Amino acid sequence: MAEVIIVESREAAGALVADAIVRLVRGNPEAVLGLATGSTPLPVYEALRARVGELDLSKVRGFALDEYVGIDPRHPESYRSVITREVVEPLGLDPRRVRVPDGSLDGIEHHGSDYEEAIGEAGGIDLQILGIGTDGHIGFNEPGSSFASITRVKTLTQQTRDDNARFFDSVDDVPMHCITQGLGTILRARHLVLLAFGEGKAAAVAGAVEGPVTASLPGSAIQLHPRASVVVDEAAASRLRFAEYYRYTYDNKPDWQVL
Ligand code: GLP
Numbered sequence: 001m002a003e004v005i006i007v008e009s010r011e012a013a014g015a016l017v018a019d020a021i022v023r024l025v026r027g028n029p030e031a032v033l034g035l036a037t038g039s040t041p042l043p044v045y046e047a048l049r050a051r052v053g054e055l056d057l058s059k060v061r062g063f064a065l066d067e068y069v070g071i072d073p074r075h076p077e078s079y080r081s082v083i084t085r086e087v088v089e090p091l092g093l094d095p096r097r098v099r100v101p102d103g104s105l106d107g108i109e110h111h112g113s114d115y116e117e118a119i120g121e122a123g124g125i126d127l128q129i130l131g132i133g134t135d136g137h138i139g140f141n142e143p144g145s146s147f148a149s150i151t152r153v154k155t156l157t158q159q160t161r162d163d164n165a166r167f168f169d170s171v172d173d174v175p176m177h178c179i180t181q182g183l184g185t186i187l188r189a190r191h192l193v194l195l196a197f198g199e200g201k202a203a204a205v206a207g208a209v210e211g212p213v214t215a216s217l218p219g220s221a222i223q224l225h226p227r228a229s230v231v232v233d234e235a236a237a238s239r240l241r242f243a244e245y246y247r248y249t250y251d252n253k254p255d256w257q258v259l
Helices: 010-027 042-049 079-091 108-121 158-167 183-188 199-210 218-224 243-251
Strands: 003-007 032-035 061-064 066-068 127-130 152-155 177-180 191-196 228-233
Touching (some): 003 010, 003 243, 010 042, 010 191, 010 228, 042 079, 061 079, 061 108, 108 152, 108 177, 191 218, 199 218, 199 228
Parallel strands (some): 003 228, 032 061, 032 127
Antiparallel strands (some): 066 177
């Protein structure tokens, strides 16, 4: 099962995951990162930003998880814009090495397979950052997504559109469709790091970590992965049945065994 780490704050989570990324990039300056959008990964990017002086990230390659379909890439809430603003520019990544699924309608039927090919050519993703939706989605893999799925177009649930309405003027402006790495794509990454904060994520986290492995809760796919880390605050951990055991395990973790 996943290693569950319960931390005091978002900042502590960000620092912990940033440490893992720093170690990865020191070992391989051309490491391939799977980049997530949404509010959850922001503390990771902020913690990494504080470390750019000690680390050259210019050769790192990145693949975003998902994008809205039909959105103008220059729209401030397109994931292309978010990744540029929150990750590429502050961390000094080379924009030519960072891809976001192409959500433009022209040729949309090929954009998923092109993306899969690009990930394959880069040698696969070393560390995939993940958030989780309140309905248990990861990337934009809504309930019912196949565990074997690859990058493709999906329809967003009303719940996800409502959740994401805060980034737009109104819920009607939230696109109906998206293009997302599949659960199969995500499961091929070599290390999964899922973060979640706040009470609103507690049920999704409990389902993903301890619930049955089911397409009805796509985040539960992480239970099939040999190296998955889940970093949550107390509120997001509040419905975990074995929280005490996770704390005990982490408190007694050998020094040599890092995230
Ligand atoms: C969005 C993204 C997901 C993200 C999720 C949670 O729909 N496509 O990748 O994990 O919502 O968002 P947040 O981190 O803002 O709660």
